[in-house]
Amino acid sequence: MLKTELLIAWKYIKSNRREKFISAIAAFSLVGIALGVATLIIVTSVMNGFRKEFTERVIGFNGHIAMHPLNTDVDYEDVVKQVSTFEGVKQVTPVIEKQALLSNGNSVRGTLCHGISPDDLLKKDLIAGSIQDGDFEDFSAEDGIVVGKSLASRSGLCVGDDVIIMVPELDETGFGFVPRKKTFKLAATFKSGMHEYDMSVVFIPLDMSQKLFKMPKSINTISIFVDDPLKISAIKSRIYAKFSDNFHITDWQQNNSSFMKAVEVERNVMFLILTLIILVASFNIISCMIMLVKDKEKDIAILRTIGLASKSVSRIFFMIGAFIGIFGTTIGAILGVMFSMHIQKIQALLENLLHMQVFSPEVYFLTHLPSLLRPVDVVVTVVVSLVLSSISTLYPAKKASRINPVEILRYA
Numbered sequence: 161m162l163k164t165e166l167l168i169a170w171k172y173i174k175s176n177r178r179e180k181f182i183s184a185i186a187a188f189s190l191v192g193i194a195l196g197v198a199t200l201i202i203v204t205s206v207m208n209g210f211r212k213e214f215t216e217r218v219i220g221f222n223g224h225i226a227m228h229p230l231n232t233d234v235d236y237e238d239v240v241k242q243v244s245t246f247e248g249v250k251q252v253t254p255v256i257e258k259q260a261l262l263s264n265g266n267s268v269r270g271t272l273c274h275g276i277s278p279d280d281l282l283k284k285d286l287i288a289g290s291i292q293d294g295d296f297e298d299f300s301a302e303d304g305i306v307v308g309k310s311l312a313s314r315s316g317l318c319v320g321d322d323v324i325i326m327v328p329e330l331d332e333t334g335f336g337f338v339p340r341k342k343t344f345k346l347a348a349t350f351k352s353g354m355h356e357y358d359m360s361v362v363f364i365p366l367d368m369s370q371k372l373f374k375m376p377k378s379i380n381t382i383s384i385f386v387d388d389p390l391k392i393s394a395i396k397s398r399i400y401a402k403f404s405d406n407f408h409i410t411d412w413q414q415n416n417s418s419f420m421k422a423v424e425v426e427r428n429v430m431f432l433i434l435t436l437i438i439l440v441a442s443f444n445i446i447s448c449m450i451m452l453v454k455d456k457e458k459d460i461a462i463l464r465t466i467g468l469a470s471k472s473v474s475r476i477f478f479m480i481g482a483f484i485g486i487f488g489t490t491i492g493a494i495l496g497v498m499f500s501m502h503i504q505k506i507q508a509l510l511e512n513l514l515h516m517q518v519f520s521p522e523v524y525f526l527t528h529l530p531s532l533l534r535p536v537d538v539v540v541t542v543v544v545s546l547v548l549s550s551i552s553t554l555y556p557a558k559k560a561s562r563i564n565p566v567e568i569l570r571y572a
Contacts, residue, residue, distance in 0.1 A: 165472055168463075169479040172456065185448040190488040192441030197492025197545050198499065200434040204537045205500035207427040209530030211420070215389075217354040219412050220286030221361070223253065223383030224392055225399065226415075227407040232378045234406050242402070243384060248395050251385040253280045256369045258380075261326040262307075262362060264315050271311065271362050273325060275369020275379075281306070287350050287363070294319035294348030302368055305344035308358035309351040321346045325364065327372060342372050353528065382407075438545050441488070442552035445481050449556030453477060453563075461565035474561035478553050485549025493542055503531045 173186075227243075229236065240252045256275035261268050278300045282288050287306070288296070298304045305323050307315075317323060326341040344364060351358055370376055384399070386392055392411050400409050413420070453460075460473055499506065507529045511517060 165476050166479065169476045169483070172452065172476070173480055173483060185444060185451070186484055189441050189444035189448055190484050190491075192444060193438055193485060193488030193545060193549060194492035194495065196434065196437035196441055197489050197541055198496035199437065200431065200541045201493065201496025201533075201538055202499050202503070203430050203434060204427070204541070205496075205531045205533045206503070206529065207423065207430065208532035208534055208537070211423045211427075212532050213353070213530040214423075215412075215416075215420075217286060217352060217357070218416060219385075219389060220284065220352070221354075221357055222412065222415070224386045224389050225384040225396055225409065225411045227382040227384065227399065227403065227409050228380060229378070229382075230406055230408060232375070234378075236379050236382060239403065239407075240382060243382070243399060246395060246398055248386050248388070248391075249384060250387050251280075251283055253283070253383045253385070254366070254379040255280075255381050255383060256366065256373060256375060256379050258369070258373050259328065260362075261328070262311070262315065263324040263326060264317055264321065265324070267315055268326075269311065269315060270360070271325075272360050273369065274361060274363045275366045275373070276363055277366045278304075280366075281363055286352050290350045290352050292349045292351050294346070296348060298345060298347035299363070299365070301345070301347075302365060303342075303344045304347040304365060306348045306350060306363040307346060308361050309349045310355060310358040311360065311362070312346070312349045314359070317346055317349075319346050319348065323362075325362070325372065329374075340372065340374075342368070435544060435548075438548055442485070442548045445484055445549060445552045446556060448484075449477060449481050449553060450559065452480065453556050453560045456560075457563055457568050460560055460563050461568035464563070464565040465569070470561040473563075474557045477557040477560045478550075481553025481556065482550060485546055485553070489542055489545040489549070492545070493538060496541075497533065497538060500531050500533045503529055 227239070236254050240254055243249060244252045253276065256273075258273050258275075260271055260273040262271045263269075278296065281299065282296060292309045294306075296306075299306055305325070307317060307323065312318075323344045323346050324341055325344060326339050329340050364372070366379075370378065384395075386395055389412065392413070396409065396411055399407075403409070463473065464470070
């Protein structure tokens with residue numbers, strides 16, 4: 161009986177000249193579901209990728225836990241040694257973070273100056289793995305400096321050029337008060353993928369930054385990197401219990417909680433909004449099926465007369481609607497997955513064709529369009545689409561099963 165029902169459903173799916181209008185509505189419904197599914201998968205992947213990239217790059221610069229000394233008398237070297245022995249701690253980096261001005265003699269730009277030892281900078285994968293020009297050997301010298309690629313380009317700097325770092329503090333001399341400054345040699349440029357950092361961050365040796373900012377044997381931040389960024393509560397509690405008297409302690413989740421919550425809310429809202437596209441396409445299935453049932457009333461009456469059960473009639477029309485939903489969902493899932501997997505190539509192709517930036521790093525912080533395709537998101541999208549399309553088929557199928565063959569054949 162199931163084979164018979166499938167054959168009848170397939171016959172009704174195939175259009176003839178009299179049913180062109182119904183077939184066109186079915187085709188639009190299929191396309192609508194496919195576009196809705198594809199769009200939902202692509203947007204979800206981009207949102208996941210944006211969250212992952214932003215989180216990794218923020219953490220790569222600032223660490224998972226930050227300790228800020230409450231006074232300058234703290235022996236930070238001893239603290240670094242103690243924290244390094246804690247279980248789960250991967251790296252402890254003392255740094256000086258200060259606002260400064262960068263000048264090449266022709267222009268002046270604001271920058272965030274990081275004083276860090278050469279060994280610790282080499283351990284920063286986000287920087288060490290993204291060197292564009294030069295190398296770290298010259299950074300080990302007293303006057304070496306590493307600058308973000310975007311900042312170097314805007315300032316017209318090349319490797320080996322002189323870079324002046326000016327501190328917003330004045331030194332008293334015999335000629336009055338003059339800004340404190342130091343000339344460095346540009347050792348290397350980096351491109352972290354985070355436009356905000358590439359455009360504003362510079363690294364100088366720690367001992368030189370202590371002299372420049374007049375912080376002898378002192379720092380203002382200790383960055384701590386752990387093995388698992390999502391499990392920092394236990395480590396932070398130990399650090400807080402031992403060093404809370406002399407340090408203000410924060411973590412990456414606390415510092416970026418507002419942003420992470422905003423991204424999560426936006427992701428959920430986008431999922432809800434794009435699901436409405438699938439819902440609208442599902443309503444098209446309802447209208448298509450109702451017209452098909454109306455058109456096939458005589459056929460249904462004849463089938464019922466020769467012994468076809470009402471449940472079989474219901475299943476026939478359910479299969480027709482389900483075919484539209486399954487086929488549209490399958491096409492949409494394939495398109496969405498393929499687009500998400502090659503989204504950066506598509507971005508580059510569009511930029512070459514249109515001769516413009518379709519993803520501005522000044523606006524979106526990142527230098528490329530990120531994508532993280534998670535199987536669970538694809539499965540959820542497919543299930544939602546199939547459920548909505550199946551539900552929309554129930555009413556027309558039930559309506560078809562309730563047709564009275566006596567009344568239809570009487571006026572045929």
